[in-house]
Amino acid sequence: MDVTEHVESVYAELRRRDPGESEFHQAAAEVLHDLEPALRKHPEYVDARIVERLCEPERQLVFRIPWTDDRGEVRVNRGFRVEFSSALGPYKGGLRFHPSVDLGTVKFLGFEQIFKNALTGMPLGGGKGGADFDPKGKSDGEIMRFCQSFMTELHRSLGEHTDVPAGDIGVGSREIGYLFGQYKRITNRHEAGTLTGKSVAWGGSHVRTEATGYGVVYFLQEMLATRGRSLEGQRVVVSGSGNVAIYAVEKASALGATVLACSDSVGYLVDEDGIDPELLKEIREVRGQRLPAYAEARPNARFVESGSVFDVPCDVALPCATQNELNREHALTLVKNEVFAVAEGANMPCTAEAIEAFREAGVLFGPGKAANAGGVATSALEMQQNASRETWTFERAEERLATIMRDVHARCRATAESYGGASHDYVFGANIAGFLRTADAMVAQGLV
Known part of the structure; x- marks a missing residue:
């Protein structure tokens, strides 16, 4: 099969099956365009239909979120969680609360997260979630009730070895606290590693905010x-x-x-x-x-x-x-x-x-999947600290962050060069490096 035709057919099918999801189309197009050299070098990826499988989430959750505002009136929002890839580890990615959130937004973010998480070298899959809820102008009580309703539905899909959300736009330590409290109440388990972005006082990591x-x-x-x-x-x-x-x-x-x-x-x-x-x-x-x-x-x-x-x-x-x-x-x-x-x-x-x-x-250009990987990398460090029941100092956590970002940079440059690109083409290097690590795991695990 001609590799160019293969990639074009995958993208055409993606657009047909997911019409109207322009941001997801944009994210996929950028990655797919860069993968041809890797697919030519590794025909087994084509035979195993790795690209098609990567472009289709393993699971997509869409659910309603009923809650009451301070006037006692019932409000209803829509929630999402896209569990895109678990090839390298549990699904990992933030939750975004913003009126603009829809399924296409969450899918583009989750797709990007696969490659970002792979680039860190940490054992993390890719996922993303959120709701079309606007925390601006809401009281603490309203935000708490919304978060509790959101988690009441989503908790079934979460776990420290299954799916580990964090924060994103509109979701900070306050929201994570309310979400974790409801998760703990429903499951009767204090699984600290199920959510990251927690306050340092109760299981969070230094430097996660920064x-x-x-x-x-x-x-x-x-x-x-x-x-x-x-x-x-x-x-x-x-x-x-x-x-x-x-x-x-x-x-x-x-x-x-x-x-x-x-x-x-x-x-x-x-x-x-x-x-x-x-x-x-x-x-x-x-x-x-x-x-x-x-x-x-x-x-x-x-x-x-x-x-x-x-x-x-x-x-x-x-x-x-x-x-x-x-x-x-x-x-x-x-x-x-x-x-x-x-x-x-x-x-x-x-x-x-x-x-x-x-x-x-x-112009030197650092794409987000590489340049902003520090957030999810430190979330992985938070999970590591939770698993070992310890808390690192700020200095130790920041040192690990700096080392991971240097490694991400070096990985992008080395991969770009080895696949025929310029060493400073970080987009090309990041896309291929993230893809290779994920694809190798998918081949090894079989048709799952």
């Missing part, structure tokens, strides 16, 4: 080193101002960069003196305020309500907000302003056209 933001900066540091650069003196722009963005700002600043700008849903903040990570955390995490409050507190800071944060000239851009936030127009603006490197802190924040523009311009 892991994704720190990890993307560690990956960026390795990318820059291949060109004889460091973060010292680099001008950095970060999109978003949530968890990932905050800790990317913090670590980049600690390593000598000047973070000029970050954003939220209503505009972006520019601080010519460099964004103060402690003030940013105070504004966003403690006070729960928008970025204009930061601008009011700093003499050389301003908040801009129009345009894009990517209009700010910089050496490095870190998109850390949400999927498809950085399009071709943004990419061309960054290229025009002589951006040197881009690393994705969010999941698929750059469109396919934006990535193409970066590649054509020779």
Whole structure:
């Protein structure tokens, strides 16, 4: 069978069977395009129909979530969990609570998670979940009742050796606490490893809160080193101002960069003196305020309500907000302003056209499945600590995170070279490296 025709037929069938799931189509297209060299070298993967099997989740759960608001009125949301691949270990991936969540969103995230988890070298399968619930503006009581209803349905599918959710957008340590409490109550088991992202006080890991933001900066540091650069003196722009963005700002600043700008849903903040990570955390995490409050507190800071944060000239851009936030127009603006490197802190924040523009311009580009793998890697470290009934120090956990991100970077470069690509083509290297590790396990385990 011709490999190109095989890949094209898989993608065509995927689109036919899953119409309307544009984000899932986008994620699959990026991966499938890069797999042809691996499939030519390993025809046994074609014979075993590995690609077809990888593109079809092992299990898809869709369920209703009834709950009552503070007025006593009944509300109903829709919940999802896509258990995509267990070839390397239990399904692992976060839960996202946001009005935009639908099955296509969860499938794209779960598909990406397969390769991301494989790249870490940890024994983790891939999955993702969530609900079209908006925690913004809800009381703690409403969020607790929603989480309890969500877990009442989902608990049947979870377990430390089966499926291990974590947090994502809209799901932090508060939500994880409510979810775990309901799981424990229903099952009568304190299986700490069933959920990650827990508070350090009751089974969580140090650095888990910071892991994704720190990890993307560690990956960026390795990318820059291949060109004889460091973060010292680099001008950095970060999109978003949530968890990932905050800790990317913090670590980049600690390593000598000047973070000029970050954003939220209503505009972006520019601080010519460099964004103060402690003030940013105070504004966003403690006070729960928008970025204009930061601008009011700093003499050389301003908040801009129009345009894009990517209009700010910089050496490095870190998109850390949400999927498809950085399009071709943004990419061309960054290229025009002589951006040197881009690393994705969010999941698929750059469109396919934006990535193409970066590649054509020779911009170093770190895809999310590699660059933001620090979050799930530290979740695996949390599972490890839970299994051994111990808690590591912050320093030990961060050291392990840094080592894992260096290994992910090295794995991407080595794989890209060995399959005929340029060593700096991290998209190509990440896709093939994640695929190879998963495919080998699938072949070994038979037709399951």
